[in-house]
Structure formats: structure tokens, C-alpha cells
Amino acid sequence: MPGANRRWHELARRPAPGTARSGQRWLRSFAWVRAAVLAAGLAPLARLVALGHADALGANPVEFVTRSTGTWTLALLCATLAVTPLRRLSGWHWLVRLRRMLGLLAFLYAALHFGAWLWFEHWFDVRAMVADVARRPFVALGFAAFALLLPLAATSTDAAIRRLGRRWRQLHRLVYAAVVLAVLHYALHKAGKNDFAEPLAWALVVAVLLGARGVAAAAASRRAAAARGSARQASLERE
Numbered sequence: 001m002p003g004a005n006r007r008w009h010e011l012a013r014r015p016a017p018g019t020a021r022s023g024q025r026w027l028r029s030f031a032w033v034r035a036a037v038l039a040a041g042l043a044p045l046a047r048l049v050a051l052g053h054a055d056a057l058g059a060n061p062v063e064f065v066t067r068s069t070g071t072w073t074l075a076l077l078c079a080t081l082a083v084t085p086l087r088r089l090s091g092w093h094w095l096v097r098l099r100r101m102l103g104l105l106a107f108l109y110a111a112l113h114f115g116a117w118l119w120f121e122h123w124f125d126v127r128a129m130v131a132d133v134a135r136r137p138f139v140a141l142g143f144a145a146f147a148l149l150l151p152l153a154a155t156s157t158d159a160a161i162r163r164l165g166r167r168w169r170q171l172h173r174l175v176y177a178a179v180v181l182a183v184l185h186y187a188l189h190k191a192g193k194n195d196f197a198e199p200l201a202w203a204l205v206v207a208v209l210l211g212a213r214g215v216a217a218a219a220a221s222r223r224a225a226a227a228r229g230s231a232r233q234a235s236l237e238r239e
């Protein structure tokens with residue numbers, strides 16, 4: 001396993017700082033955290049199913065489902081992007097163990113969002129879909145964002161992480177482009193009504209997350225350089 005990749009695996013398995021190394025208790029309690037995050041992530045879908053079952057999706061159910069799944073895709077993409085800066089800034093290394101689940105939940109909602117468009121708007125009519133992508137730039141942007149998420153979901157397994165090694169990290173940087181395209185998709189969708197308040201709020205969230213990532217990465221590399229410096233100093237003093 002290449003070095004960087006092995007470090008990632010070790011980090012993902014490391015118990016939370018301060019937690020007793022009698023791992024069983026930690027693993028059991030962490031299972032609860034994962035279950036809670038999974039339940040929270042699936043709650044919007046359960047709500048849609050319940051509303052659909054009760055025939056309570058409003059006057060335009062297709063629009064309701066498309067908008068709801070689109071919004072949750074964006075929210076979960078942001079939650080996925082928040083993991084690394086939060087982990088770096090807080091030292092809560094266990095957060096990294098939630099990242100894959102959050103990413104896959106984002107992909108689930110993106111697939112449902114895409115599926116609603118594919119099925120309810122176009123009834124799987126490929127010609128109508130191609131025409132829609134060509135006619136409405138905001139749909140083309142959404143399509144591009146979804147296309148970028150496909151290889152990320154396909155390489156989310158441990159086996160793919162091992163197989164791709166260093167290239168896995170490079171590939172998964174596509175998530176930044178996907179989230180930027182998704183915000184542009186939202187903004188263009190709202191452009192027709194000249195209503196940019198919500199897309200702007202999401203753009204701000206994404207900018208803060210990407211900025212925090214940069215700040216946290218710079219702080220981590222400064223800490224690493226300082227640690228290397230003091231190790232070198234200590235070895236010089238010993239000589």
C-alpha cells in the first residue's frame with residue numbers, strides 16, 4: 001500500500017484522541033454515531049416517501065421531489081467537504097470515518113434527483129433528455145456535476161482506494177469541481193426569476209469550506225515543518 005494511502009487508512013482507524021485504547025467500547029459507540037448520521041441522512045428521503053404515500057407532495061409533485069433531492073445533494077456535498085477542515089481544525093480524527101458515508105449519501109440524493117428528471121420529466125426519452133440538456137444551460141451544468149460524481153462513487157470502496165493508491169486522492173479532488181458546478185447549476189436555475197439569494201448563500205458556504213480547507217492544510221503543513229525542524233535541531237544537539 002503506498003505511503004500516503006496507508007497513512008489515510010491508519011488515520012481512518014485511529015481511535016478518537018483521549019479515548020481508551022480498549023477499542024471495543026470505542027467501536028461500539030462509534031457504530032452509534034454512524035447509525036445516527038445514516039438515519040439523519042436518510043430522513044429527507046423517508047419524508048419524501050411518506051409525503052408521496054400520503055399524496056401530500058403538493059400541486060407539482062415532480063418539482064417538489066426534484067427540488068428537495070437537489071437541495072439535499074448540495075447540503076450533503078457540503079457536509080462531506082466540511083469533514084477535512086473540521087478534522088484538521090478540531091483534531092477530531094474520527095470524523096474522517098464519516099466522510100465516505102456522507103459522500104455516498106450525497107450521491108444517493110444526486111441519483112434520485114437525476115432519476116426524477118429522467119423518469120418523471122422525460123419518461124426515459126433519450127432524445128428529449130439530450131434536447132433538454134442542450135436547451136437549458138442550468139440542466140447541462142447539473143448533468144456535468146453529476147457526471148463528475150460518478151467516478152467518485154464508483155471508487156469509494158476499500159479495494160478501489162487500495163488499487164488506485166495516490167491517484168485516488170487526485171481523482172477525488174473532482175468533488176471540488178462538482179460542488180462548484182452544482183452551485184452554478186442552482187444559480188442559473190434561479191436566474192430566470194432573478195432570485196439569487198439562496199444560490200448566493202450556498203456559494204458562500206462552499207467558499208468558506210474551500211477556504212477553510214486551504215487554511216487547515218496550510219496550518220498542518222506549518223506544523224509538520226515545525227516538527228521536522230525541531231527533530232533536526234534535536235539530532236544536531238545530540239551529535
Ligand code: HEM
Nearest residue numbers: 063066067070071073074110114117142143145146182186
Ligand atoms: C451534483 C449534482 C446536482 C446538484 C447538487 C443539484 C442541485 C439542484 C438544486 C439545489 C436545485 C434547486 C432546488 C430548488 O429550487 O429549491 C436543482 C434544480 C434542478 N435540477 Fe439539479 N442538481 C444536480 C444535478 C442535476 C442533474 C444531473 C439534473 C438533470 C440532468 C438536474 C436537473 C435539475 C432540474 C430540472 C431542476 C429544476 C427543478 C424544478 O424547479 O422543477 N440537476 N438542482
